[in-house]
Amino acid sequence: MSDTDDTNETRTDGGEPATDGGETGIVAPDDETPTWQERKTRKSGLSQLTYEYFERARREDQELREESDYVERDVLGFPTWPHEIIRNGAISLFFVGMILLISAALPPSLELPANPSSTPSIILPDWYLYWSFGLLKLNPLNPGLAVLDGSKLISDQLYGVLANVVVVGAVAFLPFLNKGSARRPVEQPFWAAIGAGGAFFAITIAAIAVQNLIPLPLALQLNIAFIGPVVLGVMTYALLKTLREGYMYGLNRRYYMLRPPK
């Protein structure tokens, strides 16, 4: 179509020579990277929108940088070598050494070979799956419906699987529920209480997984598993509410020493 060198061909479009390769597939050699502005003008449709957004994002970054009162310095903290490398190396060696020490002290056993005809009295996964296994054993809580003559709407197994899905889903949904810039537990006692209760629930529900090893009636075990975390959560909430005032006072004092109110 249109070339950059002189030809006798008359131009039919009368516009700029197409150098973006959009039509001919030929990219003109160019030393300079085109700016977002240039790319934007060459494109149309979705790609133009993309470049428009890039331009806006760049401008936004630029403005934020100009507004920022951060002080830029030549050196931030410790240099990578030797300080950081030696510190991290020491931590790594300590951690790996700890793993080796534990492995040497407590080698794993090898149980009896698989035998499909004899079910062992205790079936357990590794400890980190106990919480999930406990949730699978929630069948006593699977309600029977009166309209169905007391039969259950979903099977006990499905009930356990759903309990897992609900728990993992709730944890995954967390950042969409709790937003904002608060970082310390004292700043948000409610969410700290939820966290403490949740972590404790992971332990108490794990006990349900080994219910036949615990010499307590199942109803009592279930009560402990569900009420225990709530009690701990309430205690956490009360404690943090009490501490909150003092913490916030100290935090605000430091903040206003740094930036006195106008």
Next chain:
Amino acid sequence: MSLEKQDDFDHRTWLKRKDLTPIETVFLTALIYIDKRLRIVDYLELLEDAYYKVNLQMPKSHTEQYDLDNKFWYWYPLYSLGFFSVLAYIVAAVSGALLGFYYSPSAAGDPTVAYQSVKMIMQDVQFGYALRSIHRWAAQIMMAAVFLHMLRVYFTGSYKEPRELNWLLGIILISLSMVFGYTGYLLPWNQLAFWAGQIGVEMALATPIVGEWGAQLLFGGFTLGQATLVRMYILHVFILPFVVTALIALHVGIVWVQGIAEPH
């Protein structure tokens, strides 16, 4: 005017014209040789660009900004948990690769070949028991570190926007790590492995719509056997290592890009 082609791109003449030391000559000759074939100059430019980007001056850290230098930042040790889990992952990967030399995933015979190979590792192979012990403990410690890492992220509010995506990625990673542990737990094909597999199949079958398909895919059928063992083995040594390693790299990369969320 000679018949030899002479232009700006005649690097050999350019090289001769310059007065170079032998080291410089060797370096430039090698560079030109490679660059003529692979055009690495473009990539060098990228590298240079990246170099200057990495060395960009960083904003003041939180500790500096709020003048907390003289305070002991009591959360600090907990910020090493993520690194600790990566470290345990690497130890498990190395010991696992070595275990792979001796283990054979076969459910044939009674007791099965798989069980006998683990027994052989424990009893006959030099330091085999140590290898299995290291692999197992590294996995346990990785899971413990990952759980504690998650708690740290929760209680320091590090999951909040704009870090939601990394939190979701973390949920995926912790789930995959547990699948990693589960598939590994099944490999010795001992009593606990078999019955843990049985529970897995029952769980899959209880799920409506996708359950039977999932059981076929992951366990190779509705009863445990050779197919189950091989599928668990391939998941454990081939699929999960690639997926989890890639996701860990992405997870850490996002932390790198977004910066560590320090508590205010």
